[in-house]
Amino acid sequence: MAFGFDTIALLALIVMFAYTVFGLTGFGSSITAMPLLVQLIPLKVAVPLMLVYDLTSGLLLGLKNLKVIERREVLRLLPFMLAGMGLGVFALVRAPERVLLLVLGIFILCYSAWSLLLRRTPQPFGAGWALPFGVVGGMFTAMFGTGGPFYTIYLTRRVQDKLVLRATISGVIFFSGAARLALFSSAGLYHDRSLLLLAAILFPFAMGGLWLGSHLHSRLPAARVVQAIWGVLIIGGISLILRNA
Numbered sequence: 751m752a753f754g755f756d757t758i759a760l761l762a763l764i765v766m767f768a769y770t771v772f773g774l775t776g777f778g779s780s781i782t783a784m785p786l787l788v789q790l791i792p793l794k795v796a797v798p799l800m801l802v803y804d805l806t807s808g809l810l811l812g813l814k815n816l817k818v819i820e821r822r823e824v825l826r827l828l829p830f831m832l833a834g835m836g837l838g839v840f841a842l843v844r845a846p847e848r849v850l851l852l853v854l855g856i857f858i859l860c861y862s863a864w865s866l867l868l869r870r871t872p873q874p875f876g877a878g879w880a881l882p883f884g885v886v887g888g889m890f891t892a893m894f895g896t897g898g899p900f901y902t903i904y905l906t907r908r909v910q911d912k913l914v915l916r917a918t919i920s921g922v923i924f925f926s927g928a929a930r931l932a933l934f935s936s937a938g939l940y941h942d943r944s945l946l947l948l949a950a951i952l953f954p955f956a957m958g959g960l961w962l963g964s965h966l967h968s969r970l971p972a973a974r975v976v977q978a979i980w981g982v983l984i985i986g987g988i989s990l991i992l993r994n995a
Contacts, residue, residue, distance in 0.1 A: 753944075757790055758951060764790075765803065765952045766959035771979055772807055773963020774970065778979060779804060780895035785858055785986030793847050793854075793894075795948075798939045800895050801930055802949045803956040808924035810960065818914050819921045823905060826880045827887075831901075831926060834888020839933045842893050848994045854894050855990025861899055862983040875907035891926050892933065898923050 753761070768783035780800045787796040841850065883904040891897025901922045909915040934940060 753791075753948065758948075760790060761787065761948070762952055762955040765800075766955040766962075768800075769803065769807065769956045769959030770963040770966070771959075773960045773965075774967055778898075779807065781858060781861075781899070781983065782979060784854060784894055784896060785983065785990050788851055788854075788990070793850055794842060794939060795942075795945055797842065797893070797895050798934050798945060799949055799952070801927060801934065803953070804895065805924070805927045805931065806953075806957070807960055808920065808927060818917045820905075820909050820914050820918045823880075823908055823918060824922055824925070826877060827884045827901065827904070827922060828925070830881050830884025831888040831891070831897075831922075832929060834885035834890075834897075835892040835926070835929055835933055836888075837885075838889040838892025839930075839937050841889070843937055843939075850893060851990050852994040854896070855987045855994065857890065857894075857896065857987075858983050859987030859991065862980040862987060866977065866980045866984075873907065875904060877908075879904055879907075888926070892930060895930075897926060901926075 764783055764786045767786075768779045771782045772779040783800055784796060787800070791799075883900045887897035887900030887904075889897070890900065898919075902919055905915060905919055905922070909918055940946065
């Protein structure tokens, strides 16, 4: 697997943009990058590539409030999340990429439209909802690195305190990343040395985007930024659907 200078330059811009978004909003790196990355590299390369940076970002930003994590909700989600990840890794390795990209396009389009249009106050969920949200979130986490929205939807309806909620979401996403690293390694997705070389080349751009987003966090209106991101994602989702339908 070889990449030309033009491809690497475009990948660097995409990764930097994705982690600028993460620094600005605290979420959305993979869901922002994935529809753009798969235009240039295979899905089986894009997903483990982003995982390297997600784990690094989680260590830098997401574990500052470990003491206030709602452990009961994490433990409730964890077994279902791991089961979903097992199914997702199997699909990522075995399923046709065209089918997976079509699923990704539909998911991104639907979630972005829902996020733009949603205006109601979230209604509480019962604990039993941990099963479907954990399993589906785990599957999307393994296949695309985009399971965070499922965990967030569940947790925002279970945890009321904003500090605890943010810490719990960050903790769940970080622990899911660590589990993915183990699963991807056992599935052989990191055996390709060119993937590791590409990850090393793009690493400064990911961290530069994270720094830029964190720097801009207090200077830009968050609501406007998020709306613009959803607009970009809708275009990306439509593009994936048209290319793989």
